[in-house]
Amino acid sequence: MxxxxxxxxxxxxxxxxxxxxxxxxxxxxxxxxxxxxxxxxxxxxxxxxxxxxxxxxxxxxxxxxxxxxxxxxxxxxxxxxxxxxxxxxxxxxxxxxxxxGKFYFDEENDKDLVMIGCGCGIVPFLSILDYLNEKKLDIPVKIFISNKTQCDIIHKNSLETLSAENNKVKILFNLTREPEPVSCCNKMGRIDKGYLESNLDNVSGKTFFICGTDSFAESMKKILLEMNVKESQIKISAYG
Ligand SMILES: Cc1cc2nc3c(=O)[nH]c(=O)nc-3n(C[C@H](O)[C@H](O)[C@H](O)COP(=O)(O)OP(=O)(O)OC[C@H]3O[C@@H](n4cnc5c(N)ncnc54)[C@H](O)[C@@H]3O)c2cc1C
Incomplete structure (x- = not known):
């Protein structure tokens, strides 16, 4: 069409x-x-x-x-x-x-969302956030966004505003290739188990969305399984 x-x-x-x-x-x-x-x-x-x-x-x-x-x-x-x-x-x-694709927000079953993305892996999360906002759904969302440098962050200003204005949405940025610490950044370096654990009170009842490159998705899934997240709680969209 x-x-x-x-x-x-x-x-x-x-x-x-x-x-x-x-x-x-x-x-x-x-x-x-x-x-x-x-x-x-x-x-x-x-x-x-x-x-x-x-x-x-x-x-x-x-x-x-x-x-x-x-x-x-x-x-x-x-x-x-x-x-x-x-x-x-x-x-x-x-x-x-x-x-x-089967990578989508299921309004009936997904009641507490954790999104983990790198680069343009943020894009489907923007669709979900926009939908939650449009439908005024009162659902907690925590988003981990990984980029090389702060310039690479897509939609940075809008995401920061959203996180500051909506207490149900929390966005955490990590940067893997910035030589110096950056103010918007919650972690310098890659997402690891300690970082996820310290920012998630528990894993039960949550739905985890992972979106990014194949290697990113694979390593995030491995960490989540080590944290006792069930396979059925994880949705993945991976590319190249
Ligand atoms: C489910 C899904 C959702 C996606 N969503 C998005 C999205 O929302 N936004 C987004 O930006 N992308 C998204 N992508 C990625 C997107 O589909 C494309 O892969 C991306 O835009 C690159 O396409 P391209 O034609 O520009 O690159 P391609 O031409 O396919 O090239 C990709 C890479 O391969 C290299 N390359 C190409 N040809 C050769 C060659 N002959 N030899 C060696 N290297 C070569 C290029 O230099 C480049 O680095 C998504 C992918 C999937 C699977």
């Missing part, structure tokens, strides 16, 4: 926010979609005029209750689609297909 890009917002750190207009997609907060990017055939080969379509998955960045679909894409150096999306202009039509 084709969706029209109606708004583009850029952050300084190679992050672009894209808002699309089109048919309503019935998704759950935290899920993803497939974006079909069409590269024009400029090979000079006259025997084919076919364009090349490349598919990539992106998480919904806002609540399903919103009128428009919003995505948040971080530029990957040398990456085909994430680099092309940096240059895209309003009015462009793109194919979006979804929703996809």
């Amino acid at each position: 084709k969706y029209k890009l109606i708004k583009i917002k850029k952050e300084s750190n190679g992050v672009v926010w894209l808002t699309f207009d089109g048919p309503k997609m019935d998704f759950k907060p935290g899920q993803s979609l497939i974006l079909k990017y069409e590269f024009k055939n400029d090979s000079g080969n006259e025997t084919t005029t076919e364009n090349k379509v490349v598919n990539r998955m992106y998480s919904f960045a806002s609540s399903p209750t919103r009128e428009n679909i919003e995505l948040c894409v971080k530029k990957v150096e040398g990456g085909l689609v994430s680099c092309a999306l940096q240059e895209i202009i309003p009015g462009t039509e793109l194919g979006l297909k979804g929703p996809i």
Whole structure:
């Protein structure tokens, strides 16, 4: 299905926010979609005029209750689609297909949320937070966000404001490659067992969302299992 890009917002750190207009997609907060990017055939080969379509998955960045679909894409150096999306202009039509995945907030069963993400792994959490806010759901949320440097933090100011204004939402930042301590940062270095334990009073009754690279997701899951979190309490979305 084709969706029209109606708004583009850029952050300084190679992050672009894209808002699309089109048919309503019935998704759950935290899920993803497939974006079909069409590269024009400029090979000079006259025997084919076919364009090349490349598919990539992106998480919904806002609540399903919103009128428009919003995505948040971080530029990957040398990456085909994430680099092309940096240059895209309003009015462009793109194919979006979804929703996809079992990684989502389940309103019936998830009553106490812990989210652990790195880099653009924060994006599905933004959708969940937006949904909780839209529906005025009084659910405690603790979010651990890991980045290399403070410049890499997506949506930093809004997250800090949210954490300061809403006593049900607590956001903790850790930075792995800042040479000097940074004021917004709760930990210099990687998320480890001690850090999670010292910031979580207990693990029972909680649902844990992990989102980030494969290696990040694997190591976070291992720590949670060591902390006696049950597999059934853990939801994972991992990529590359
Ligand atoms: C469920 C899910 C949700 C996701 N959600 C988001 C999201 O919300 N936001 C977001 O920004 N991303 C998200 N991603 C990641 C996204 O799908 C893309 O993988 C990402 O944007 C990179 O795509 P790309 O086309 O730019 O990079 P690619 O072209 O696929 O390249 C990726 C990497 O491989 C390297 N590479 C490419 N070709 C070669 C080659 N021939 N040899 C060696 N190295 C090569 C590139 O340099 C780059 O480092 C998600 C992924 C999944 C699976």
